[in-house]
Amino acid sequence: MRKVFQFVAFAALISVGFSSCRLFKGATVNCTPDPIEVHADSIQFQLKASVPPKSGMKKGGTYIGEGKIGGVSVGKIVFSSEKYPNVKKTGIDTTLKFYRSYEAKMQGNSLLIKQDYERKGKTFELPDVENLCECCITTSHLVYEGTYMLFSEHDYQKEVRAERKAQFNFPKNIGEIQEGQYQKSDITAIGDFLKKKYNTKKVIIEGFASPEGPYKRNIELSVARSKQVQAWLTEQLKAAGYDSYLDSNFFDIRVTYADWDGFKQSIQTQPYSQDVKSQIISLVSAGLNPDKLEAKIMQLVGGKDKVEHILAPLRRATIYMEGFETRRTDAEIDKIAKDFAAGNFTGTLKSTFEKEEWMYAVSRMPKPSKKKVLLEAFRDAYPSDPRAFNDLGVIAIMHGETGAGMN
DSSP: OOEEEEOGGGGGGGGGTOTTOOTTTTOEEEEEEEEEEEETTEEEEEEEEEEOTTSOOOTTOEEEEEEEETTEEEEEEEEETTTOTTHHHHOEEEEEEEEEEOOGGGTTOBEEEEEEEEETTEEEEEEEEOOSSBEEEOTTOOOOTTOOOOOOOOOOOSOOEEEEEEEEEOOTTOOSOOGGGGGSHHHHHHHHHHHTTOEEEEEEEEEEOOSOSOHHHHHHHHHHHHHHHHHHHHHHHHHTTOGGGOSTTTEEEEEESSOHHHHHHHHTTSSOOHHHHHHHHHHHTTTOOHHHHHHHHHHHHTOGGGGHHHHGGGSEEEEEEEEEOOOOOHHHHHHHHHHHHTTOOOSOSTTTSOHHHHHHHHHHOOOHHHHHHHHHHHHHHOTTOHHHHHHHHHHHHHTTOHHHHHO
16 A cells, blocks of 8 residues: 655754754655565565655754664655755655665664755754555565675766876076977876877976075076976967966966075985084074075085085976866767667777776766666676675666576
C-alpha cells in the first residue's frame, strides 16, 4: 500500500525559535515499494520528496534527514538552499534512490527519518517522520553481512595547478641577457609552459644586483635585468598566442638593488667564523648607507675577490609563472562519454581521456546501461584497476543479477 506523508514535523520549527517561519509547509514524501523487498542480499527503495513553492526555506538553510530501519542507517536526504537556489519560486521535486545490504534486524521495522535543520551555524532537531514503509518481503533473500554497494571514487581534478620558475644569470656589471642563457633547461621549460596554453593569470619578474659596487649602478643593473627579461618573455608570449594577456596588470615587475639577503644566506655555508657571520647578519639588518654597508662587510670577509663565488649567482633575474592546465569542460567530457556509449565515437577512450578523467566521466553518466559500456572499456584498458570490476558488480546487483555481481 502506497503511503504519502506530509512533513508536518517541520512545523515544529516554530517551537525551536523560527516563530515567523513555516518551513516546508505542505511538503510530502512518498516511499515505494511498500513493503520494501529484499532481492538476494540487498534492499532497494526510493523516496519521492516534494516541497511546494513558498514553503519557507531560507537562504543558507540546509535540511538533513537520515533514513533508518531498525536502527540501521540506509542513507541521507539533504536539501540545501545552495543546491536549490530558486526553491522559493520552483519548490523541490526529486526522487532519491537507496541501495543497501539487508540486515536481519531491519525485519519488522518501518523506515524512519531523523531530521535536522541547519542555518547560521545552528542545528535544530526536528521530530522524526515515522512509518514510511515497512521492511521487508524476504522471499529468497540471502544475507552477506556488512556489504554495501558503493560506486568507486575518482581522483580527477577540474583544476590542476602548474608553475614554472626560471633564472637568467648575468655577468658582472652587465644588464643584457647573454646568448647562452636561452638554452638553459629552466628557460626552455618556460617556452614549453607557454606552448601548452595554460590559463596564466600573472607572471612575476624580479631583477637582482649583487651588493658590491656603487649603489647607483646596482639600481641601474637590477632594473635593466628585469626589463630585459620582460622584453624577452613578451616576445615568447606573443609567439604562443597570449596577446590578450599583455596588459599592465599581467607583469609583476620587482627589483632588488643590492641582494644582501642572498649574500647573508650564502655566507652561512662558507668557512668563516661564527663571529664574522653574526656580524654580517647584524650589519645587514642595521639600515646603514648602502656604500658604507658594503665597505664594512667586504672588510670582514677579506675583500670582494674572496667572495666572488658568492656574488656571481646573485647577478640574476628570475621568472615565476603560475597557471592552471587547460581541462575539458563537463559538457565536453559528457559528450565524449555519450558518443562512445552510443557507438558514435572514433578512436579509443584510453588515448582521449586521462585515467581519472575517464572515471570522472563514468561518475557523471546517469544511465546504468551507458555507465556499463564505459566501465567495460575501462576494464579492458586498465585490467589491474579494481574499480571497474567493483562498479560493474554494483550495476549487476542493482538489476537483480546478484550472481554476476558477486562474481
